[in-house]
Amino acid sequence: MSVDVEPGTVAYTNARVLDPARGLDAYGGVLTRGGTIVDAGANLFAGGVPDDATVVDCGGACIAPGFVDMQALLGEPGHEHKETIHSAGVAAASAGITSIACLPNTDPVIDDEAGLEFVARRARETKLVKVYAHGAVTRGCAGGEMTEIGLLSAAGAVGFTEGVTQVRDAGLLRRALSYATAFGAVICQRPEEPAIASGSMNSGALATRLGLKGRSRHAELMMIERDLRLAEMTGGRLHIGPVTAGESVELIRRAKARRLRVTAATAPPYLVLTEDAVGDYRTFAKVSPPLRTEADRRAVAAGVADGTIDAVASDHNPQDQDSKRLPFEAADEGIAGLETLFALTLGLVHDGTGGLLDVLHRLTAGPADILGLDAGRLTPGAPADLTVFDPDAPWVIDPDSFIGKCKNAPFENHTVRGTVLRTVVDGRPIHTAAARDAA
Amino acid sequence: MSATPAPTDPLASLRDLLAIAGMAPEQAIALLDKADGYVEHSRAADKKTDRLAGRTVVNLFFESSTRTRTSFELAAQRLGADVINMEVAWSSIKKGETLIDTAMTLNAMHPDALVVRAPDSGAVKLLADKVNCAVLNGGDGAHEHPTQALLDALTIRRRKGELRGLRVAICGDIAHSRVARSNIHLLNILGAEVRVIAPPTLLPPGIETLGVEAFTDMRAGLQGCDIVMMLRLQMERMQGHYVPSIREYFRFYGLDHAKLASAKPDALIMHPGPMNRGVEIDTVVADDIDRSVIREQVEMGVAVRMAVLEVLAGRAPEAPA
Numbered sequence: 001m002s003v004d005v006e007p008g009t010v011a012y013t014n015a016r017v018l019d020p021a022r023g024l025d026a027y028g029g030v031l032t033r034g035g036t037i038v039d040a041g042a043n044l045f046a047g048g049v050p051d052d053a054t055v056v057d058c059g060g061a062c063i064a065p066g067f068v069d070m071q072a073l074l075g076e077p078g079h080e081h082k083e084t085i086h087s088a089g090v091a092a093a094s095a096g097i098t099s100i101a102c103l104p105n106t107d108p109v110i111d112d113e114a115g116l117e118f119v120a121r122r123a124r125e126t127k128l129v130k131v132y133a134h135g136a137v138t139r140g141c142a143g144g145e146m147t148e149i150g151l152l153s154a155a156g157a158v159g160f161t162e163g164v165t166q167v168r169d170a171g172l173l174r175r176a177l178s179y180a181t182a183f184g185a186v187i188c189q190r191p192e193e194p195a196i197a198s199g200s201m202n203s204g205a206l207a208t209r210l211g212l213k214g215r216s217r218h219a220e221l222m223m224i225e226r227d228l229r230l231a232e233m234t235g236g237r238l239h240i241g242p243v244t245a246g247e248s249v250e251l252i253r254r255a256k257a258r259r260l261r262v263t264a265a266t267a268p269p270y271l272v273l274t275e276d277a278v279g280d281y282r283t284f285a286k287v288s289p290p291l292r293t294e295a296d297r298r299a300v301a302a303g304v305a306d307g308t309i310d311a312v313a314s315d316h317n318p319q320d321q322d323s324k325r326l327p328f329e330a331a332d333e334g335i336a337g338l339e340t341l342f343a344l345t346l347g348l349v350h351d352g353t354g355g356l357l358d359v360l361h362r363l364t365a366g367p368a369d370i371l372g373l374d375a376g377r378l379t380p381g382a383p384a385d386l387t388v389f390d391p392d393a394p395w396v397i398d399p400d401s402f403i404g405k406c407k408n409a410p411f412e413n414h415t416v417r418g419t420v421l422r423t424v425v426d427g428r429p430i431h432t433a434a435a436r437d438a439a
Numbered sequence: 440m441s442a443t444p445a446p447t448d449p450l451a452s453l454r455d456l457l458a459i460a461g462m463a464p465e466q467a468i469a470l471l472d473k474a475d476g477y478v479e480h481s482r483a484a485d486k487k488t489d490r491l492a493g494r495t496v497v498n499l500f501f502e503s504s505t506r507t508r509t510s511f512e513l514a515a516q517r518l519g520a521d522v523i524n525m526e527v528a529w530s531s532i533k534k535g536e537t538l539i540d541t542a543m544t545l546n547a548m549h550p551d552a553l554v555v556r557a558p559d560s561g562a563v564k565l566l567a568d569k570v571n572c573a574v575l576n577g578g579d580g581a582h583e584h585p586t587q588a589l590l591d592a593l594t595i596r597r598r599k600g601e602l603r604g605l606r607v608a609i610c611g612d613i614a615h616s617r618v619a620r621s622n623i624h625l626l627n628i629l630g631a632e633v634r635v636i637a638p639p640t641l642l643p644p645g646i647e648t649l650g651v652e653a654f655t656d657m658r659a660g661l662q663g664c665d666i667v668m669m670l671r672l673q674m675e676r677m678q679g680h681y682v683p684s685i686r687e688y689f690r691f692y693g694l695d696h697a698k699l700a701s702a703k704p705d706a707l708i709m710h711p712g713p714m715n716r717g718v719e720i721d722t723v724v725a726d727d728i729d730r731s732v733i734r735e736q737v738e739m740g741v742a743v744r745m746a747v748l749e750v751l752a753g754r755a756p757e758a759p760a
Binding site: 179 | 640691
């Protein structure tokens with residue numbers, strides 16, 4: 001529900017104000033004027049609400065910076081039957097996301113200024129969440145020639161990545177990491193050594209029993225180890241994600257202790273599910289890197305809680321029936337993740353793994369800082385990108401009722417807690433719970 | 440008669456010119472002084488002397504070159520030497536007669552000086568160890584190109600008076616450049632402050648240890664510079680391996696008036712040639728008669744090579760080893 005009039009002054013009152021970037025958790029409110037935050041905090045309206053302000057009574061719910069999803073595949077251009085910038089925007093808005101950084105694996109690949117311009121124009125027209133784009137590291141994501149990292153950075157690329165794949169060639173990644181330092185650009189790698197990661201699910205007893213070729217966690221570990229070495233060698237900025245193995249978290253923890261310029265992300269499936277979700281060849285649970293063991297899940301969740309993992313991204317990868325209703329090894333990888341990003345991640349708070357501010361940080365300032373976005377904070381002067389949510393309200397995930405175009409998520413019948421009541425971008429409400437209920 | 444001892448000639452100990460690194464400041468200055476004398480000489484109607492009459496200079500080029508070879512050839516001819524040009528494909532050295540065999544063959548013909556250019560770093564030194572005559576490095580791989588540095592220094596000195604205290608930026612493909620390395624050494628020897636500016640992929644690791652400050656931002660690096668030396672970027676480096684594209688290179692590292700505005704208002708622009716116009720240098724800047732001394736560099740090249748040949752090819756031949 002987008003409103004085309006300029007937002008005036010809005011007072012969000014009667015709220016639990018959460019600003020993870022400054023450790024703020026207090027009863028109070030947020031005041032916005034136009035598209036900008038004027039102030040946020042306790043006692044903000046002790047002297048009364050400004051005369052010109054429209055009051056939004058949050059009814060005691062939480063108000064936080066809008067969520068930043070640093071890694072999502074949006075399908076447009078080229079795969080509009082799976083997702084469009086509009087369908088993804090509506091889905092993301094319903095889940096409290098106010099900024100998305102999309103992956104370059106579109107058709108054509110986002111590897112030039114025209115590709116970035118296209119995404120920016122479609123996002124402007126859609127006028128829902130803010131959509132940023134990663135540029136490809138190599139032309140056509142073909143692994144050969146480096147893209148114009150300088151020109152793409154100047155044109156608004158927030159990061160550089162091969163998206164659903166990774167830079168294989170160590171020499172090429174070395175040069176890209178090195179070259180990118182001149183522009184302060186970050187290179188994002190999906191951690192899997194493709195020569196080793198040829199199977200379709202986590203290797204182990206279950207894969208063996210199912211007769212599926214396994215994909216060892218060592219494929220992830222060796223890629224991370226190699227890439228960390230290259231980051232050290234070049235002084236380049238490396239982002240690794242999604243991280244799925246417990247030992248990966250340890251590698252990143254040690255790299256950060258050595259002051260390497262490295263950040264990491266994971267995605268909700270790895271916080272919630274294990275390889276058991278593959279069950280009876282369920283292709284919706286086929287994802288790259290694969291779902292792993294319970295010990296891995298716990299270690300990754302702990303990494304999110306303690307900040308070793310800086311961000312949780314949706315790693316949204318919409319796949320239609322034709323891509324998933326296939327034998328397991330032939331099916332495409334990917335899970336639709338926009339609409340469950342927040343509620344599944346908040347599970348870490350409800351099960352006692354992490355504190356509310358810490359977990360919210362991985363959805364707000366954490367990813368915003370990696371991408372260099374002016375987002376994820378309730379700082380005066382920052383864009384009025386806000387999410388109002390009830391952290392406790394339970395609901396049952398039903399992928400068939402997803403707003404997005406694709407329903408490929410192995411979370412049916414998962415009960416989660418955490419409902420988004422209102423999503424605001426640049427002061428404009430782009431989603432309210434009432435509107436969703438009416439729909 | 441006064442008891443003052445005759446000043447010793449700093450060039451007396453010079454047998455070859457393989458590198459600038461390790462050269463004494465007095466040697467560099469003596470060569471520049473000598474070269475300076477040949478500038479006017481080359482501008483006169485009669486350019487010929489007989490200082491190297493009867494001597495033989497061989498230009499042995501394993502890499503195609505027009506300007507350096509011509510410059511050496513002209514320098515030798517103006518000094519009255521006999522000159523032979525040999526262009527040998529490096530590939531034949533790799534698969535057939537070895538470099539040392541070639542050197543021994545030439546040595547048997549008793550040349551007085553060999554001018555050698557080779558695509559492998561260190562190849563000229565290897566050859567120099569095997570011959571009796573003087574060897575002049577005309578450029579070896581990404582190692583050194585000493586006469587280029589000398590001619591650059593002469594150009595600067597004639598324009599600015601002296602090099603001490605000048606701030607010089609060398610911009611472009613530092614990693615693969617012998618011109619950059621020789622210039623870094625000579626400029627340091629002569630007391631200039633040296634900066635290098637390049638995309639990180641074209642900055643070799645540890646370049647600071649050669650006595651430079653490294654920059655990846657052109658405007659920051661050019662700040663307050665008296666001299667801007669541009670380097671040629673080989674086309675094959677621009678296709679996505681070291682640099683993504685020509686247009687990106689020009690945008691961030693090509694010298695145009697906007698970037699040049701960061702340097703001093705009287706900064707001089709230099710380029711060893713041949714230029715890639717619109718890649719590392721804007722045509723307007725390259726042809727700016729107030730700033731560009733690129734053609735002057737070519738003129739100084741002949742004078743410098745005359746000076747070096749006079750010193751090295753003019754010696755009495757060594758006894759055969």
